[in-house]
Amino acid sequence: MSHLDTATAILSDLIGYPTVSSDSNLAIIDDLAGRLSDAGARVDVFHDDSGTKANLYATMGPDAPGGILLAGHTDVVPITDQIWASNPFAMTERDGRLYGRGTCDMKGFIATAVALAPLFASKATRRPIHFAFTYDEETGCLGAKALAEQLAARSDRPALAIIGEPTEMRVIEGHKGCCEYSTHFTGREGHGSLPYLGVNAVEYAVRYITRLMELNDELKARAPGGSAFDPPHSTINVGSLHGGVAHNVIPGFATVEWDMRPVQSADFHHINATMQDYAANILLPRMRAVWPDADIVTEVIGETIGLEVMAENAARDLVLELTGTNGTDVVSFGTEAGIFQQLGMAAIVCGPGSIEQAHKPDEYVETSQLAACITMLEELADRLG
Structure with a gap:
């Protein structure tokens, strides 16, 4: 059986696990652990506090630092309110495309990596190869963050990381x-005719939004030189403002939903520090001067760290050689790559399938894309000995 046939069969099995982020991923982790263990890998499974989710970390080759990591997430987005031509959790093939939830995002890469495991086991005599398969990437990279804490304490931490998100096999740096x-x-409700007796939560939310937008303008001047992003600087977006109950009632509660897209970690810290200072030292004292129980609390919904373009990137250079391509690119979607980069690894994103197919009904990956990924990984195997 060819590596492509093996990868296709594995992918069919993986699609059969409905690993929506809200549900457990233990069954697919158990499956992958068994396959890698059978191929000769040393396998660790790390459960989350609930016991319903787990990360898998496996190694082949010498017990030494400096290896290469193949990383992917096992969770998928829901199919709620989507109309599919076939069962999203039973892979089907039509016209050279493999359909199913997660085929491109990103079980296709996981399947190819596991299909090559026996080859890696025979080739990894000089340099180790590692596998990291995580939970809850789609809801804030929670699994990768937990795994990073585990890897930080290990002496055999990889030097390079390839994150196989769907890039059509382009090298994303x-x-x-x-x-x-x-x-x-949290303000204080009251009658609209006596505004000085209440604390208008919506009013202070608007002031908060105004500061966010001022900061958004200031970020333009912080764009890194030669930034390839569009736009080249970090950005802030206010998605919604909820608050108040009636025209004549001082609103006691309000919520601002917002996000930022930092191009560099310094902007991430600058934005958070600026807004925390503004809330704690400007807005709150004014609110509490009227009502001591007034409050401002920011809830973190998800924080996916960016992948910073580095002048020196051994992972980029390696994958350019493996794929035979001459250029790199940047993308707007997020991945786990920045988490591994913060651990000191050189990291890139390169995998089969197109992000344009991700999260949609009738998600698919082309078999030609899987074949291209297999070719890359076969070349990689030859570098391990």
């Missing part, structure tokens, strides 16, 4: 972060 927040304002 950078992407913005995606950080989402809900900031909740």
Whole structure:
């Protein structure tokens, strides 16, 4: 059986696990752990606090630092309110395309990596190869963040990371972060005719939004030189403002939903520090001067760290050689790559399928894309000995 046939069969099995982020991924992790263990890998499974989710980390080759990591997430987005031509959790093939939830995002890459495991086991005599399959990437990269804490304490931490998100096998060396927040304002309700006796939560939410927009304008001047992103600087977006109950009632509660897309970690810290200072030292004292129980609390919905473009990137250079391509790109969607980069690894994103097919009904990956990924991984195997 060819590597493509093996990968296709594995992918069919993986699609059969409905690993929507809200549900457990233990069954697919158990499956993958068994396949890698049978191929000769040393396998660790790390459960979350609930016991219903787990990360898998496996290694082949020498017990030494400096290896290469193949990383992917096992969770998928829901199919709620989507109309599919076939069962989304039973892979079907039509006209050279493999349909099913997660085929491109991103079980296709996981299937190819596991299909090549026996080859890696025979080739990895000088340099180790690692596998990291995580939970809850779609809801804030929660699994990768937990895994990073585990890897930080290990002496055999990889030097290079390839994250197999769907890029049509293009080499992606950078992407913005995606950080989402809900900031909740607690004021004091009262009659609209006596505004000085209440604390208008909506009013203070608007002041908060105004500062966000001022900061958004200031970020334009912080764009890194030569930034390839569109736009080249970090951005802030206010998605919604909820608050109040009636025309003549001072609103006691309000919520601002907003996000930022940092192009560099310095902007991430600058935005958070600026808004925390503004809330704590400008808005709250004014609110509490009227009502001591007034409050502002920012809830973190998800923080996906960006992948920063680096002048020196051994992972980029390696994958350019493996794929035979001459150029790199940046993308707007987020991945787990920045988390591995923060651990000191050189990281890139390269995998089969198109992001345009992700999260949609009738999601698919072309078999030609899987074949191209297999070719890359076969070339990689030859570099391990």
